[in-house]
Amino acid sequence: MRRGAGNQEDRPTSRQVGALGALWPFVRPYRLQVMLAMLALVVTSGISLILPLAARRVVDNFDDGAGLLDRYFGAALLIVAALALGTAARYFFVTRLGERVVADIRKAVYARVITLSPAFFERVMTGEILSRITTDTTLIQSVVGSSLSIALRNMLILAGGMAMLAWTSVKLMAMVLLIVPAILIPIILLGRRLRALSRANQDWIAASSGTASETLLAAQTVQAYTAEARSIARFDEVTEQSYGVARTRIATRAVMTAIVIFLIFAGVIGVLWIGARDVQEGAMTAGQLVQFVIYAILVSSATGALSEIWGELQRAAGATERLAELLSAEDTLVDPPHPQPLPQPLRGQIALQGVGFRFPTRPDAAALDVIDLTIRPGETVALVGPSGAGKTTVIQLIQRFWDPAEGRVTLDGIDLRDLARTDLRGQIALVPQDPVIFAASAAENIRLGRPEASDAEVQAAARAAHAHEFIAALPQGYETALGERGVMLSGGQRQRVAIARAMLRDAPILLLDEATSALDAESESLVQAAVNRLAQGRTTIVVAHRLATVKQADRIVVLDQGRIVATGSHDQLVAEGGLYARLARMQFTDGPGRQGDPALARTA
Known part of the structure; x- marks a missing residue:
């Protein structure tokens, strides 16, 4: 892993969509949904393959009376109703499966990353991680919840349609088989190029997110040093790199689409021409030709759809690799297999x-x-x-x-x-030099020290840290949201909230890293008295520069x-x-x- 996307070669790449196999552990718990979706998929594919047979019977028996035609059209209506219900069932089960799997992946990635040691975050930007959790999982959601089932459906239609083409006319089927290799070659060759470009595009998107996250979190510093223009230029550069790779990917896919569509429909036209000659010569009926044409259209549509979906699968494979990197990231710190219990x-x-x-x-x-x-x-x-x-x-x-x-x-x-x-x-209770305040209520920020603490205990900790007065003066008191990174509070107020958090934790070891550095003289004396009470009976390590703190150690x-x-x-x-x-x-x-x-x- 790395901090940006400048060197694409340092990321491993796969040449096939086999990387999607890493999704199976997330799909496995929902095997019943997969089976129901597959059942609906097989039913809808089968119905699609039955329709051309009905069309053939209608054409070949057009002169056999209105009653027979009525029965044929009535049966066709029932078939269409079954197709609609089956398609709706497939959509429901597959889309729900996609949402569920992506939610599990996001939870698993976050749960893994949040436990990694600082060494990991020295190598990877937070914005890049967020991009993987959002953008990459969105790609996977599209594939699992849509593209994959459409691909399987088209593969069934392709296989069934080819079989029905052979049953309808072996001669015309042989001609179709001559066309297939010509279609598959550009799909395979250009598909590999698409996969590499898709991976590079995702990397640049992640780098763009990382750059934006870094500067937006420090917007005041950027503005204070009038560095807006440089920040904009840096973000523009990374975004343009992302756009450039995306443009190349789009052009490659457009070329592949043009080649595939031309080869498919040119082949269909050629086959139809020969089939029409056979009908004229009495070698096959008009109904058989109509049946063959419909099957040929189904097969060609399925092939074209597969070429489109192949690009999506390649992009999702790249996204899966990137998420798998986070899930399999090795931490420099590990807990022992059998941890030793702490003495009590x-x-x-x-x-x-x-x-x-x-x-x-x-x-x-x-x-x-x-x-x-x-x-x-x-x-x-x-x-x-x-x-x-x-x-x-x-x-x-x-x-x-x-x-x-x-x-x-x-x-x-x-x-x-x-x-x-x-x-x-x-x-351990920690009061850092730059206390972290979350975009939650004041009570929730203090309760981070001990989540099960009661409201009375939270307020008692705030009073001990001399934070109660300013918290009570907030619009909703302890339930007031403090904003991202505590923007509603001054530096000294943030420090006192952090001290209240440590007091609530009531741990035997206390670490104070410049805990009073952001306080004015009056607040410092109040908080110092609270810290002195907090330190009694506890092992306390103080990083400080003020003699008021140092002299009392x-x-x-x-x-x-x-x-x-x-x-x-x-x-x-x-x-x-x-x-x-x-x-x-x-x-x-x-x-x-x-x-x-x-x-x-x-x-x-």
Whole structure:
């Protein structure tokens, strides 16, 4: 996988529609619907093949009296009614099956992607994933819910029609067989080209969605830097690439359609010419010729329809491959086959033992360079250091978003790799530097910490985080939707909602990654008091730059370039001099009410 669509060759391609076989696990649970659809399909195909026989009898017995004709036309009306009912049944079962299968695929893809570790999202844009879940599944829905059944129906009509052609006139049938290879050759040759173009077109659509998603989510930043024109130009370029591939695909399919239609109808005209001569010479009846003509039309229509559907199947095969890539994506993190249970009650001792780590996208730079750190149960440890020192990396390793390349991270003496990730993260409450607020109500955003919490517990958590006042002032109070990414709230308000979420979770381990960075001085003092209460009796790790937070920690760990360069209390580290003392002096110089040292403000 990759972040864009610039290199089409790095995606595996299949030369046949066999890739659609990957849909079978999603179709299998609905075998009864498939059987009912197939039954309706066989019935309607059979009825279509009976109609020419009725037409022959009408023509050959036209002079045998009105009563016989009435019976023939009455029977034809019944046949048409059966055809209508069978077609309606086929549509119902097949279309419902398509909707059901696509819904299951979307659920399966989302359920797989949402569990993947951050390493996956470093390689694939979110917009591309969304394109696969929407655009690609729409193609599959079209195939499963329509094209596939139409293809099977036309294959039955083609096979039955060829048999009936042979029964009607072996001579004319032999001529038809001479035409078939000439029709199939362009379908096969141009069909392969169509499949490759369809796959490329879908890739560019995904890249276009990824580009749009990325810039729209950061629309204010784009506008603040007057980068609208560049964003538009970038999106236009990707969209035009998509259009260019689509134009080539459309032209190829148009050429194939023209060739196939010409060969089909030229062959039919030739066969009709010979058949008409045979009727003149008495070698066959007019009814037989009419019957043969209708069967020839059915066969030619079925062949033409199959050539059209073949292109759709090829596009769906490409879409299926792309979705299968997501479903089979290998995660760099896996839970052990038999996870070790966490001790109850959990003490909360965290240890990093000889931990070394490099991000996959930056293998030449060590994010952490063999560090040892033990955090005792109930201890509050502050991580301090300049940008890129490795502070947030430590937080991520403790949550097991990454595994260390060297050493190990343990919780109460158990290697995190021996635990189920859901068990581990269920014991952790996180307040990130940039809190995520969902487009849901304030209550639902706080309840993310503990979904089963009551309204009273949600409000108690909000009060403890000093968020109750501004939430209660919203138009619908706690039921007010906060908008995408919490656009209705200020930065400090979003932070307090995140703190309320962590308080509601009531986990034994608390991770605070710049939890007060977006707060003004008054809000910071209120929230700091709430955080202090929250941290009591919990193992707490704080990434912070403000001395109000750092000074109250039991221990301060100073990181620089992935190494621990100093450990101690605030007074000890200031007395020792070094990096911490320099950073502290810079913050004191700025003044106690200011944001503090820029080097500390930018966290890793």
